[in-house]
Amino acid sequence: MGEEGSDAENKAKTSPKLTLLPLIALIFYDVSGGPFGVEDSVRAGGGPLLSLLGFLIFPLIWSIPEALVTAELATSFPGNGGYVIWISSAFGPFWGFQEGFWKWFSGVMDNALYPVLFLDYLKHSFPIFNQSIARIPSLLGITVSLTYLNYRGLHIVGFSAVSLAVFSLCPFVVMGLLSIPRIRPKQWLVVDFKKVDWRGYFNCMFWNLNYWDKASTLAGEVENPSKAFPKALFGAVILVVSSYLIPLLASTGALKSPSSQWSDGYFAEVGMLIGGVWLKWWIQAAAAMSNLGLFEAEMSGDAFQLLGMSEMGMLPSIFASRSKYGTPTFSILCSATGVIFLSWMSFQEILEFLNFLYAIGMLLEFAAFIKLRIKKPELHRPYKVPLQTFGAALLCLPPALLLVLVMCLASMRTFLVSGVVILLGFLLYPTLVHAKDRKWAKFDTEEPGLPSNTSREENSVFLHPHQQVADEASVSLLSDLPSTELGQESCEVLVEGVLKSE
Numbered sequence: 001m002g003e004e005g006s007d008a009e010n011k012a013k014t015s016p017k018l019t020l021l022p023l024i025a026l027i028f029y030d031v032s033g034g035p036f037g038v039e040d041s042v043r044a045g046g047g048p049l050l051s052l053l054g055f056l057i058f059p060l061i062w063s064i065p066e067a068l069v070t071a072e073l074a075t076s077f078p079g080n081g082g083y084v085i086w087i088s089s090a091f092g093p094f095w096g097f098q099e100g101f102w103k104w105f106s107g108v109m110d111n112a113l114y115p116v117l118f119l120d121y122l123k124h125s126f127p128i129f130n131q132s133i134a135r136i137p138s139l140l141g142i143t144v145s146l147t148y149l150n151y152r153g154l155h156i157v158g159f160s161a162v163s164l165a166v167f168s169l170c171p172f173v174v175m176g177l178l179s180i181p182r183i184r185p186k187q188w189l190v191v192d193f194k195k196v197d198w199r200g201y202f203n204c205m206f207w208n209l210n211y212w213d214k215a216s217t218l219a220g221e222v223e224n225p226s227k228a229f230p231k232a233l234f235g236a237v238i239l240v241v242s243s244y245l246i247p248l249l250a251s252t253g254a255l256k257s258p259s260s261q262w263s264d265g266y267f268a269e270v271g272m273l274i275g276g277v278w279l280k281w282w283i284q285a286a287a288a289m290s291n292l293g294l295f296e297a298e299m300s301g302d303a304f305q306l307l308g309m310s311e312m313g314m315l316p317s318i319f320a321s322r323s324k325y326g327t328p329t330f331s332i333l334c335s336a337t338g339v340i341f342l343s344w345m346s347f348q349e350i351l352e353f354l355n356f357l358y359a360i361g362m363l364l365e366f367a368a369f370i371k372l373r374i375k376k377p378e379l380h381r382p383y384k385v386p387l388q389t390f391g392a393a394l395l396c397l398p399p400a401l402l403l404v405l406v407m408c409l410a411s412m413r414t415f416l417v418s419g420v421v422i423l424l425g426f427l428l429y430p431t432l433v434h435a436k437d438r439k440w441a442k443f444d445t446e447e448p449g450l451p452s453n454t455s456r457e458e459n460s461v462f463l464h465p466h467q468q469v470a471d472e473a474s475v476s477l478l479s480d481l482p483s484t485e486l487g488q489e490s491c492e493v494l495v496e497g498v499l500k501s502e
Contacts, residue, residue, distance in 0.1 A: 017223035020232055022158025023215065025165050028243075029297035030214040033248040033290040034168045035267060036117075038208055048252035049191040054205045055244045059237065061398040066212040067233040068385045068395065069369045074216040075382040076372075078225040081308020082216030083365050084089075090368035090375065093314065094429055096353070098140075099361050100309050101425040106357040107214070108338035109303040114295040115142045115339070118288050120265065125284060140340070146292060147336040150299050151327050152334050156298045164293035169243055171271065171282040176250040178275050183253035189306040190252075195259060199409045206355055206406050208244065212236075213365060215296070217305035221326075226382035231306035234240035299335050302412035306331035314432070316441040354417045356410050359403040 018026070036262045041051040077085045083103065088096025119138055123129040129138060150157055219225045251270040261269075268287070270278035307328035310319035323329045342350070372379060373389045386394055391447065410418075 016216070018158050018221055018222050018454065019395070020160055020235075023222060023228055024239065025161035025293075026158055026234045026297045027166055027212070027215045027232055028162050028239050029290075029293045030211045030301060031236065032208065032240040032243060033294040033424070034243050036168075036287045036290050037206070037264060038244050038248065039262045039264055039266040041201060041204045041208070042248070042252065043259050044197040044204055045259070045478075046192040046195035047190040048188050048199075050201065050249055051197065052188055052245070053392075054201070055209075055241065055248065058209050059350055062206075062402055063212060063237055063240070064208050065395050065399045066210075066381040067237055069366065070213045070216055071230040071233050071383050072381055073365075073369060073372075073488050074213075074229045075226045076220070076379055078219045078229075079308060079311075080218055080220035080304045081312060082305060083213055083361070083368075084217075084305065084309055084314070084450060086368045086372070086417075087364055088312070090371040091364075093312075095364065096312075097314050097429045097432075098308070098422075098425045099364050100305060100353045101428065102361045102421070103359045104302055104305055105334075105338075105421055106354040106361070107298055107305075108335055109342055109354040109357075111295055111298040111302065111335070112299070112339045112342035114291040115139050115146075117264070118142060118291040121287055125281070132319075133311045142292075143148065143296075143339055146295050147299065147332060150296060150303065150332050150446075151323060151329065152325050154459050157300050161293050161297060165239075166291050168286040168290040168293065171279060172243070172247045172250075172267075175271055175274055175283075176246050177278060178279075179250040179254040182255075182274070183250070185253060187256060188249065190199060190259075190261065202402075202409055203351055203355055203363075203405055206359075206402070207351055209240070210358060213362075214301040217308060217384060218302045220308070221296065221304065231385045246317065251456060271445050273331070281398050281441075287390055296430050297330065299339075302335040303328050303331040304394065313436075313443050315443075316435075318442070320444060351468050352410055352414045355406055355419055356414050359407050360418075360422075363400060363403055366400055372398065468486055 014081060037284055039057070041054060042048055043055065045051045064142050073086045074082065077089065078087055078473050081100070084096050084100040089097040116139065118134060119129045119142075128134045149160065149416060216229075217231070219229070222228050251267065253272055257266075257270075266288070268280045268283045271283040306315060306319045307322075309315045310317055310328075310331075318330050319334075320328065337390070340451070370389070373392055377389075385395065387395060
């Protein structure tokens, strides 16, 4: 890598690491950010019953299994890149690259929602944001400002997420307390199956309870990830589920609003009906701030994923270049550019597209989890899901069926757009291999060092500096070998090298 790589490594070592509380807040914003957006589950579910049941049952069959799988794999491979490393270790670099491309694309699409939603909440009090002359500059200004905050350092983003989470959830605690005298439990049982929109219902549930694996892409920036990740994921699951159920139980139990009124932003009206205008304004401000936190968490995950892919040799080395704050400058700019270009799409279009791509990636992650249990039973796992391989496979079965269901409910347009994205990924991989063979761009091909927060006992796809490897270029997931010889062998060398050192 030379001096440039050494400088980047030094910046990564000296930049402050994420501790437990900021990590919980980042996972919370990767997944949720509060109850903003769950209102549509009441409308699509034809009343409160299906919405409440969904947020009770879906975490059991979806969120908890995904969080457990993430905890095991993120602590086994505590490096930037997260699921890209897991898939590469299980199925080879081609599929690792595809996973990274799909997840990055769906993440950028997801992030394009938040500046738009931020203004959508504000326009109820400030109608000027309905007009293009104010809306377009505001969208650009928000994106640039939040991108700069990401550039300034991940620890700043983490502690900002903590503050935003407290501010965003406080009005719902107050609303819950004020609603207690008015709650009528029988109103929770209302449902009109004739009005149920199953596609909208499942998409809403899935979107509000996914992305548990996102924080794994910055595992290399976490202090003591082997202990921090399981604790943070456990805390975040409780926080997310509580942030959905408490507002829904309070509002649907205290009011008799028809399901047709429940759409994005309706919690502000609920706040006015329960507490008055002051609570409505507070919820609107909390919703706006929550969207900023969602943007920050998503962009951090997307940018450090590209950095990790670059350090593995999957992308040109410019994606791994770090600022003086230890952040991946070029990767952040790429993610921000994608957000700006995708912000013209509608909420429902973005939601269905990103859900479809995310579902494909998650199926691959569950398959990698099972294959690594079979293929590498001796792999050092600081945290291991307390199930044998057969039990682990059964754990993945319900969420896998849910993923297939979400994909089957997608529209034909979503199938076509997702197909184009998948085809693009298939073409992009051999193009990058060819660019590396011809030296059209600089790739990292030297042996990467261990992240500064990785102990000698912890496993990752990085080899220890003192280990001898016959072909050092094979350490890179896009090796200097001709493309016909690329494949599983490079990842075998990576994992086998670590196992031999134990």
